[in-house]
Amino acid sequence: AQSVTQLGSHVSVSEGALVLLRCNYSSSVPPYLFWYVQYPNQGLQLLLKYTTGATLVKGINGFEAEFKKSETSFHLTKPSAHMSDAAEYFCAGLNDEKGRRALTFGSGTRLQVQP
Amino acid sequence: DAGITQSPRYKITETGRQVTLMCHQTWSHSYMFWYRQDLGHGLRLIYYSAAADITDKGEVPDGYVVSRSKTENFPLTLESATRSQTSVYFCASMGLGGATEAFFGQGTRLTVV
Numbered sequence: 001a002q003s004v005t006q007l008g009s010h011v012s013v014s015e016g017a018l019v020l021l022r023c024n025y026s027s028s029v030p031p032y033l034f035w036y037v038q039y040p041n042q043g044l045q046l047l048l049k050y051t052t053g054a055t056l057v058k059g060i061n062g063f064e065a066e067f068k069k070s071e072t073s074f075h076l077t078k079p080s081a082h083m084s085d086a087a088e089y090f091c092a093g094l095n096d097e098k099g100r101r102a103l104t105f106g107s108g109t110r111l112q113v114q115p
Numbered sequence: 116d117a118g119i120t121q122s123p124r125y126k127i128t129e130t131g132r133q134v135t136l137m138c139h140q141t142w143s144h145s146y147m148f149w150y151r152q153d154l155g156h157g158l159r160l161i162y163y164s165a166a167a168d169i170t171d172k173g174e175v176p177d178g179y180v181v182s183r184s185k186t187e188n189f190p191l192t193l194e195s196a197t198r199s200q201t202s203v204y205f206c207a208s209m210g211l212g213g214a215t216e217a218f219f220g221q222g223t224r225l226t227v228v
Contacts, residue, residue, distance in 0.1 A: 044205070
């Protein structure tokens with residue numbers, strides 16, 4: 001079954017700086033991977049997803065992630081942080097075996113953006 | 116309105132009481148889920164349902180009961196609430212096959228005192 005690990009529970013960057021949030025997965029089957037964002041007191045919103053095909057996936061709000069099978073990684077990046085990017089970010093993998101389908105989440109990374 | 120809605124948004128209850136959290140989706144998605152969110156743990160799956168009348172345990176099911184008599188509703192019941200069940204609860208739904216995106220409700224913040 002899929003498991004997901006996020007490295008770093010808190011990341012702080014300056015406005016305009018590169019954002020890099022790390023996610024590693026483990027799976028014996030080709031993965032479906034996702035990044036979700038959660039703003040305060042809200043539900044989770046999908047940023048982007050990798051299913052098959054191109055390994056560089058572009059999402060909303062200028063975020064992108066690259067699926068690297070050799071490194072079992074799916075890190076999230078954004079070239080230039082905005083204050084509005086401050087939120088919690090979750091990496092997730094889809095377990096889809098024998099009729100059981102559910103997302104497994106990492107523990108989350110809180111992104112702070114300093115002015 | 117289309118989407119997935121949870122009620123109530125906030126709930127305070129006493130230890131030992133039964134409480135039910137409601138979840139309703141309008142897409143006729145086959146799959147529905149209940150997660151709890153706790154600091155340092157991300158979201159953990161409590162129960163999921165593949166279709167009406169089909170439910171199964173997730174990672175942390177103890178102390179919770181679910182039912183799904185209709186495709187659109189998936190209530191979560193805490194039979195005898197404990198302080199360790201203080202958490203934010205999220206309901207989500209997902210379609211079949213290649214529809215792999217999960218859609219989340221706004222969450223229910225439950226405090227057990």
